Amino acid sequence: MRWCNSNIKNRNAGHTYTGKPIYILSLRAEDLNGIWKGTLTQGPGGCFPRYFLELQINFSGDRVTGRAYDYYDKTHYVKMSFTGRYNARTHRLVIIENKVLEAKIPQDCLPCIKTYDLNYTTTGSEEQLSGDWKGVFSEKNTVCPPGKIQLKKETVSDFPADVDQPDTLALLQSSLHLQPREKELVKTVTVGSPQIKIELYDNGEIDGDTVTVLINGKLLLYRQMLTDKPLTIDFNAFPSTEYELVMYANNLGTIPPNTALMMVTAGDRKFEVYLSSSEQKSAAVKFVYKP
Known part of the structure; x- marks a missing residue:
């Protein structure tokens, strides 16, 4: 859920790219549009060491928008909105969460707004997104323990398919x-x-x-x-x-x-x-x- 215990020590916060340029390409073979499900891990200091993660990705050109659900079970979750960009040349996807839409988590946990740095790969007919994440607490300027992400493209969502609403x-x-x-x-x-x-x-x-x-x-x-x-x-x-x-x-x-x-x-x-x-x-x- 990107939830972290609220007693983490203060550290320098902020989101940075690794310096790799993100190119806008007119041609691409991949279609990231759809439901991606898997796991998210978190280092020591988080509420749980491992969560389930679902990304609902809207993909147009090189840009993505959508919703992220990270959850311990379907009754305890954080729902976030996000934007991002995909580099078809390097198969790199960067996603930045921008708003907590819903949080049903333990009282001693806090939502963590994250940046994802993911790579798109295929194994046979299976499509995968994997990489790292880092983030900061939504309510204070402290860093959450980072972790790893592993996702596969699926056809069934664990949550209702969201529709963008003003x-x-x-x-x-x-x-x-x-x-x-x-x-x-x-x-x-x-x-x-x-x-x-x-x-x-x-x-x-x-x-x-x-x-x-x-x-x-x-x-x-x-x-x-x-x-x-x-x-x-x-x-x-x-x-x-x-x-x-x-x-x-x-x-x-x-x-x-x-x-x-x-x-x-x-x-x-x-x-x-x-x-x-x-x-x-x-x-x-x-x-x-x-x-």
């Missing part, structure tokens, strides 16, 4: 209480690209329909009116992971029910899906990315 909507959702409604699955869309673009239009006459939209429980649109101009959502999908979009009707407009045309773009393919929500049921669409 901070303003995250704050709004924390105080929002939508009335529970039955969900009606309209369609399951299988795509061949991880980058998915969703555009929502009023289906037919513009009559004042407003909607709230969630993906995997994350609020991404709130009380937005459907018109002939699209309401747009972009998100990244992990292989073989299910994503559920729910369209919640805030009203029924002047011509019930609340209806929308959804245009889905993934790579060079486009899909049309027609949605209808009422005060009793919310329309749902599932997405699965299969490379």
Whole structure:
């Protein structure tokens, strides 16, 4: 969990690169997008000598973003957001955690915000990330005992697949209480690209329909009116992971029910899906990315 005991002695803190340049390349054979799972070790002074680690990596060009879960078990974990960059020439990945999103750990432990220095390798069909980490406590400027990381690319996550959400909507959702409604699955869309673009239009006459939209429980649109101009959502999908979009009707407009045309773009393919929500049921669409 990158948790450390709070009685570690003060040392010089900070994150530094090793001096190796990180190049931006136009061609790459590797695709780091997806779920990476394995172990993280920590030197003497940490709460535990060994943790499980899961990285949910969104990969675009040479840049990565995502979520890190390090955990002793699924009820005791630290969830972090991170950014980073991958050098396709040297197969080196540098990740820097930037925010503690959630911490369910013992009271005498503290989250440690880390920098990862990892190398990408393959053994047969198995993809691996391995290397070192170092970090500092999230609450004070002291160094955590560093350690090693060993990960493999997997298809199943131990935690819900996260979807990026603006901070303003995250704050709004924390105080929002939508009335529970039955969900009606309209369609399951299988795509061949991880980058998915969703555009929502009023289906037919513009009559004042407003909607709230969630993906995997994350609020991404709130009380937005459907018109002939699209309401747009972009998100990244992990292989073989299910994503559920729910369209919640805030009203029924002047011509019930609340209806929308959804245009889905993934790579060079486009899909049309027609949605209808009422005060009793919310329309749902599932997405699965299969490379």
